[in-house]
Amino acid sequence: MNNFQRLEEEEFEHLPNIPLGVAHNVHNSLDNMRTMGNMVDLYITKIVDVFVMMTGGNVERPNNGFSHTSGHGSPTEPDSGIPGGPAEG
Amino acid sequence: MKLSDEELIRQYLETQNSRYFDQLYTKYATKVFSKCISLLKEEAAAQDAMQDIFLKIFLNLSKFGGKSKFSTWVYSITYNYCIDLIRKKKKVGSIFSDEIENAPDLAEEVPDSALLEMEVKKLKVVLEKIPVGDKAVLLMKYQDDMSIREISDSLGKSESAIKMKLKRAKHKAQKVYEETFKHRSL
Incomplete structure (x- = not known):
């Protein structure tokens, strides 16, 4: 241990108490940010849709991989209509 | 565990x-x-x-x-x-850049031992008296054992700029030490 590190040790001894609230505040801030992030993740598409509609646009969602028209009750690839993959050619 | x-x-x-x-x-x-x-x-x-x-x-x-x-x-x-x-x-703008770029080169390098042999109390006084940028690089190097590369990465400066900064910081520390303690003991 050199004199710089001994100085640090000495400073530790005379250090005022670390405020207890710091860890709590940091933890709360992180939690809040996480919650905000989740909300944005969840609602951002809807917010964008509302914005697009307000500006006179038309919101069209692509098929999410499940065909509601096939009638077979099995998932289909978007636009292919064939379960398991798009049509070749 | x-x-x-x-x-x-x-x-x-x-x-x-x-x-x-x-x-x-x-x-x-x-x-x-x-x-x-x-x-x-x-x-x-x-x-x-x-x-x-x-x-x-x-x-x-x-x-x-x-x-x-x-x-x-x-x-x-x-x-x-x-x-x-x-x-x-x-x-x-910066407590580093101007000084690094504009300061004249120092011929002699202060050996590490000159700093490392200072008494802890005197070292504390010296560190209080030198500019904060110099203090920071000295603490990074000698207190936290950071390499030149690690210091340069963390401060976003080139390795040569950090070497120069360290050299100047050591000079300033020694100068302050001499001014504060040497002629007091005479």
Whole structure:
């Protein structure tokens, strides 16, 4: 241990108490940010849709991989209509 | 069982469990607070800084690549934050760059032993009297055992600029030491 590190040790001894609230505040801030992030993740598409509609646009969602028209009750690839993959050619 | 820093980080990122947060915080809180007080010289400012620094650390935890030790990464954030805060308070562009680029070259290098052999009390006085930028690089090098490369990475300067900065900081420290203590003993 050199004199710089001994100085640090000495400073530790005379250090005022670390405020207890710091860890709590940091933890709360992180939690809040996480919650905000989740909300944005969840609602951002809807917010964008509302914005697009307000500006006179038309919101069209692509098929999410499940065909509601096939009638077979099995998932289909978007636009292919064939379960398991798009049509070749 | 005591987990390594890397393991604590991995567990925290995976689970977001406050237990891992607390362990990391407890491990580094004293050191970060001590550095903040040492650089900012005000307890209230140090408390605020500490909160921001830990928030920054935990928000960027996933970006810690493990290239350096976690402690080095934490101290880099601490030094950068404090230096930035001082720069903003003084309303100057940088407390490093102008000095590095404009200062004349010093011929002789002060040996490490000249600093490392100072009494702790005298070293404390010397560090209080030199500019904060010089103090920061000396602390990084001799207190935190950071390499030139690690210092240059954390301050965003070239290695040669850091070598020059260290050289000047050592000169200033020795000069202050001589002015303060040498002619007092004559």
